[in-house]
Amino acid sequence: MTATIIRNGRIIDPANDRDEIADLYLVDGKFSEQRPNEFEEIDATGLIVSPGLIDLHVHFREPGFSHKETIASGARAAAAGGFTTVVCMPNTSPVADSPSTIGWIRDRAEEVADINVLTTGAISKNLAGEELSPIGSLAQAGVVALTDDGRCIQNNELMRRAVEYARMFDLPILDHCQDYNLVGNGLVHEGYWSTLLGLPGWPGAGEEAIVARNILLAESCDHRLHCQHISSAGSVRLLREARVRGVKISGEVCPHHIALTDAAIENFDTNYKMNPPLRAQRDIDALLDGIADGTLDVLASDHAPHAKFEKEVEFDAAPFGIIGLETELGLFLDLLVHKHKTIDIARLVALFTMNPARLLGLKSGTLSLGAAADVTLINPALEWTVDAAKFESASCNTPFDGWKLKGRAVRTIVAGKTVWENAL
């Protein structure tokens, strides 16, 4: 028997409506109500005891792009950021659109990762947006959702059938919302800075048009459709209206979209190039309002590693995306809980645990008795400085290097076993 007692922490378990100072028992990898006789003890005085955090939007780049990240390095980065479960996007090479690739990723994760590495399958074959991938076989192979992330299916009829078909397997659809005609070769938010710098604009309407499409499809197909990395004020308004009516639509927010405005692109630094782009202050304000009123109920990183040489090119030639697993909890705690006071820490825990677990139909994200003992210990007051040179990730493409943040994970526990502990 292996047993651990996490003593005297503030236990926040939104799924069980629990928020109290208490001890938590972890026995043989599961939560238990029986106090064990022999145990390791962890003093959690002053810490938040949260269900293991879930990030449902990461790119671990394997197979195909292991120079950017591997499942092993990505999993270490996740653990260091406080995450016990991540969901990988399918834009690998080959694309995760077949049971064999899904099987390879799951086997690899089993072999090298200390955390739960879950996979998504592509909605369309080779992410081409033309025909459905074998969704039923992907479901049997164990994907937790379907997405063409990085791409967006433009054919509304194909998307409608995908949502309708996925419902049969109870697999949610995650969508990167981008209308290719409206966005064109857009690189940065269309507004003051794109005008000033002569960079091609990526208008908010390019996201909103697809969010509106997705709301219509979620409603008509009566199935869960989740809009990834929402960036524009108009999208928040559309989602709010639909969710009030009970449509099974949801949206997630990434830390960079509330931490930075498009003014950051002034020096053409490619670590500020992401898709969707950094937008204006009014968009940030709308995202914060959306988080506060529950319109946006999932937080995620869109952890997108790229090698240094790939980002050290002209702005338009650089790939979109930044890494986020090792900074996102700190940024969200710092910005949402401390700085803007958008939500309290209990809500923040829900946005990282219960809500993504419910969307994906996972058993994790709670401290329920008998559930796998995935726990994240959070010190919400710990002040620290981001140091990209010390990241576990194989890449260091972050705009947050050197940022001083308040709050971070200090220990990550998966199935009762500590997989990462803050050395500080």
Added chain:
Amino acid sequence: MNTDWSRKDLLGLRELSAEEINFVLETADAFKQVGTREVKKVPALQGKTLINLFIEPSTRTRTSFELAAKRLSADIVNITASASSLTKGETLKDTAKVLEANHADIIVLRHGSAGAPQFLSTHVRASVINAGDGAHEHPTQGLLDLYTIREKKSRIAGLHVAIVGDILFSRVARSNIFALLKLGARVTLVGPSTLVPRAFEQLGVAVTHDLEKVLPEVDVVNLLRIQHERQRKEYFPGLGEYIRLFGLTKERARLLKPDCLIMHPGPINRGVEIDSELADGAQSVILDQVTNGLAVRMAVLYLCSGANGS
């Protein structure tokens, strides 16, 4: 000559102060005079190596920089995209490092990507001169336009300048806007609403779609080339309609003040943005712009190379 210049690079006009812009123009006065001599050469950059790195095709800007460098006695090498290792997949950074390993002192960069000169300047010790980057800036064009206006009008402050045409995709427009506003001119942008979006008003300029209303009020009209040969089909229905709404025809030119300057950065589409006779007429300063470009580029190379002793 005093030394009010401490920049190694010229990346754009937005980051320059009015004093710095004036200093370049004053320096260009001295170099313009060199062009009128029998021997059009000075030893200012003797022993320096200049690379014209033109990743995007250009004839007039490249030639102007080449002549400017030669008149300053620099050694010069021209590299075009098709002749560079960029076609073999080498990155811009690596290309620049190779040039630097060959002891390049100045790299003049023309590139299709906005921000490419900024990027380059962070990776090389050599001076980087922006010869046009995407739709961002074309600082030496902006400077030569200002030089020409100042030469003909004796001032910039208080003048009203109209810039007409494809503003959205124009680096010439942006460099002109930044510099003209710094020196106290009024700027009105004219063109179809798709190519002159309202967002430009946030830069401190006026935006209008009525050319005839503006023409009587302005001291300078700067006509930009309309690119009808590629990728503008969604932006305006066709050249016929463009000419009807925004072409500087002879009839419209009658609305101009008699001393209004007509400018164009070239190459001209005769009969499109400007009537052919007007391009060669008394109000046109189009060839003066070319001549002044040489003096301005000599001044820029001279100042950025540190040859003025700063």
